[in-house]
Amino acid sequence: MxxxxxxxxxxxxxxxxxxxxxxxxxxxxxxxxxxxxxxxxxxxxxxxxxxxxxxxxxxxxxxxxxxxxxxxxxxxxxxxxxxxxxxxxxxxxxxxxxxxxxxxxxxxxxxxxxxxxxxxxxxxxxxxxxxxxxxxxxxxxxxxxxxxxxxxxxxxxxxxxxxxxxxxxxxxxxxxxxxxxxxxxxxxxxxAWTDPLTGLHNRRSTLRTLKEALQRPRTATVILLDIDHFKSINDRFGHNTGDEVLRGVARLLHLKVRGEDHVGRWGGEEFLLILPNTCLQDALLVAEKIHEALQEHPFETVGQVTASLGVATHQASESVQDWVNRADQALYQSKQTGRNRVSAHPFQTS
Structure with missing residues (x-):
């Protein structure tokens, strides 16, 4: 941020x-x-x-x-x-x-x-x-x-x-x-490169960083996060409260990553984190810390907010689209198995 x-x-x-x-x-x-x-x-x-x-x-x-x-x-x-x-x-x-x-x-x-x-x-x-x-x-x-x-x-x-x-x-x-x-x-x-609501990198900036990550020889991993039941938050408390939730999640994500990591708003209530020089197991630890921090963080008006997360490490010769799609599949796995959890591709859920 x-x-x-x-x-x-x-x-x-x-x-x-x-x-x-x-x-x-x-x-x-x-x-x-x-x-x-x-x-x-x-x-x-x-x-x-x-x-x-x-x-x-x-x-x-x-x-x-x-x-x-x-x-x-x-x-x-x-x-x-x-x-x-x-x-x-x-x-x-x-x-x-x-x-x-x-x-x-x-x-x-x-x-x-x-x-x-x-x-x-x-x-x-x-x-x-x-x-x-x-x-x-x-x-x-x-x-x-x-x-x-x-x-x-x-x-x-x-x-x-x-x-x-x-x-x-x-x-x-x-x-x-x-x-x-x-x-x-x-x-x-x-x-041009910043999301005006959260102050994070926007989708355009995040795509650029993903492409740059492909050029580096070391392993990089992405974490795709989606706020659970966000539509019901907007419907029940109003869009202004929903915006405050998005900003709160953005601040929390920024606090939980390293300086070299990239945090971007992917769209709507989705956030994408790019962790350079990070293997799948280390990225899962980061995702778990974020997951736990969200559970322990009370949001004003709304109370507790949870999220589902999907983790995927870049594979050789894989395009940006395929890489993010695998993280999205892991996120879908978290949603299908009850939300409020972390999943990785190849599939493993916690």
Whole structure:
């Protein structure tokens, strides 16, 4: 059964990608700050402080198994913004004007494009871009450090910054479109292979797994389960209660199998379990555990629900249809001998 609250494969990939990206960026930022602390004439102490903070962030992302990524995002953005503004502010006092802060600005906005949604990336680009563009002019208004050449140089640099941020905004938009389309594709794919009522694999998915089982060299066994007197449950208690019974049985089946086993809704009140690498006798033990668990499990409104089960192990050169038909024959044997029991093909009943 699939948990709708569990993260999708795309979301899991994004989280893993973000963590690796932040580790790489924080380590690179630490190296840049280390070089600045050793060789910068403008602000070595600021580089040293920032480098220490970036190193701490990198260690946090590396050492802890489940780091708080949103918090790491906020801290690293704050550090990068602080370093950028400090560099741009102090850069006006150097001749020629030192605008190395724009490289940090470009790094931070590029990181936002890679890691954030389009709206958040756009917010970061606009905020940091605005602060980056206005800071040198604001500092000059306070200290009157620019000459005509400095202003021309700053304007030319800021034109390039604006062009780069425009390109980043476009890349962020295209990335968002791709992510949205991929997420939608995965949702449709899951719907195509999942039974909407129980959350189990549907018949189409189960048929695919049966065909895949034929390609493997090891023995596989199927268990076909049919809820006894299910029509009378619907007639007596209503279809909503019948649906709850189906969901309850699905949850119980999911708890009683291994992670490698396949549990699917075959149709109506029938469920099909595919047990790879399992011989007939081991599969009968699994079927008995399911049979006993159903007998011991009280269902709300209905009370006790029983089921008949048929078990069949795949035989050499046998088709999927013949394999499932033998499990169906074993199930029929359980029905004919009184229901609420397990039978196997070749016939043996318990």
């Amino acid at each position: 699939r948990d709708s609250r569990a993260p999708s494969s795309t979301e899991q990939f994004v989280q893993r990608f973000k963590r690796q990206l932040y580790r790489l960026v924080t380590f690179f930022a630490f190296l840049v700050c280390l070089m600045g602390a050793l060789y910068s004439q403008a602000h070595p102490l600021a580089y040293g402080i920032m480098g220490t903070l970036f190193l701490g962030s990198h260690l946090y992302l590396t050492v802890f198994p489940n780091p708080n990524l949103p918090r790491a995002e906020g801290v690293n953005l704050f550090l990068g913004t602080l370093l950028t503004l400090y560099q741009l502010y102090t850069g006006i006092f150097w001749k020629p004007v030192a605008l190395e802060g724009y490289w940090v600005l470009f790094t931070m906005t590029s990181l936002s494009v890679l890691a954030f949604s389009y709206q958040r990336a756009l917010q970061v680009i606009v905020l940091q871009g605005t602060l980056g563009l206005l800071t040198p002019w604001g500092a000059d208004l306070l200290h009157h450090q620019f000459n005509a050449n400095d202003r021309l140089y700053l304007i030319s640099m800021q034109v390039l910054v604006l062009a780069a941020m425009s390109l980043q905004s476009a890349v962020a938009w295209f990335k968002e479109q791709f992510y949205t389309a991929e997420t939608h594709r995965q949702v449709l794919e899951q719907q």
